Amino acid sequence: MNILLIAGGWSSEREVSLNGAKGIHLALMRLGHSVTFFDPQNSLDGLLTAARDHDFAFINLHGSPGEDGMVQALLESVGCPFQGSRAVGSFIALNKSVSKQVFLDNALPTPEWEFLAKRPSKDWRPKFSYPIFIKSNTGGSSLGLSRVANENELQDALDSLFATESELIVEPLIEGVEVTCGVLGNEALPPVLIEPADGSIFFDYEAKYRPGGAREVCPAPLPETITAQVKYFALKAHKVLGLSGYSRADFIYSPDGSLHLLEVNTLPGMTSTSLLPQEAEAVGISFDELIARLIQLGLAEDN
Incomplete structure (x- = not known):
């Protein structure tokens, strides 16, 4: 088959995605497929055209785009089959x-949690006892993750994480x-x-x-x-x-x-x-x- 290998993207997990794509690319060729590499960071607008020209898409994206269902929805719209979950489940x-x-x-x-849609005020305190974990609501690979041991570390952790993430969740240490x-x-x-x-x-x-x-x-x-x-x-x-x-x-x-x-x-x-x-x-x-x-x-x- 002619397979479109989709990897890279623009999330903080880009390098993990690209590293994994190397092994997948080799495996696909060993299996007898022809492979075209597609990086959404470079040309997202060309995805639908590329998908129509291939028999199957293999997605190796992490974070957004990829795990958020956007790429899956685009592939579904042109009838290009792909591995893994559909758009809604992914989202x-x-x-x-x-x-x-x-x-x-x-x-x-599942552990209790608090959702932070924006940076809270300086007097905000988590409802859990320290230590706590604060992490990206939509990230992975343990990027956008901070272990906070006490109140002195809280504001620095929030400043650091909200500098790169738009949504966070807070969980107690288990x-x-x-x-x-x-x-x-x-x-x-x-x-x-x-x-x-x-x-x-x-x-x-x-x-x-x-x-x-x-x-x-x-x-x-x-x-x-x-x-x-x-x-x-x-x-x-x-x-x-x-x-x-x-x-x-x-x-x-x-x-x-x-x-x-x-x-x-x-x-x-x-x-x-x-x-x-x-x-x-x-x-x-x-x-x-x-x-x-x-x-x-x-x-x-x-x-």
Whole structure:
């Protein structure tokens, strides 16, 4: 097939997108496809014309545009099939404050939060005890994220984040370890346990994308009952958000045995250190086979 590989864009996650696109490009060629690279940062206005000239689009964008559903909506408008979720599901999942409302409405455990649509006044204080996390409402890859330990750090964190982000959410610190679980088709993949290396106190951008920045164990060495619960919650979140193809849900597993669903990613990272490809490999699916499977699922969704 003639495949349009869409990557790059103008979000803060541009470099992550481009790095992942390199491996996807090679895999597509190994699978026998011809590939045209398209970067929305350079020529968004040409997307519809390019999509009409291709049999399929493979999207590897992170943040907005890409995970917000805009590109998906444009592709849908000209009947170009693509991998992953449709426009509406993508839009809901990217918006953390909106998706968390869906989680609560469907009995999925998620931390409390406050939504900040604009920078609050200087006398504003969060309703949670310190430490807290303040993060982008629509960002990912742990960019636009700040851990605030006390009131003295609050104003600097707000100034720094609102300089680059238009919306933020505030969450309390949930003690525990990070666990992530991918969904492929209608099945949950083996979860990954994530432990930041080098004394990091949380799984930040450097830990995610620097080789050796974190210890990632797949399958996660969790009790069978917890593994089953993680997979159940990941698949349920995928369904209630109206997603398709694949996704990846991020959790905190607390010492008391409770799980806390943080967010769901509709276009999971596809770099050499990314989590979903590790999960697929754990069940015998190579990277090339994963790409082929995503194309197959995308074509089936289009029919």
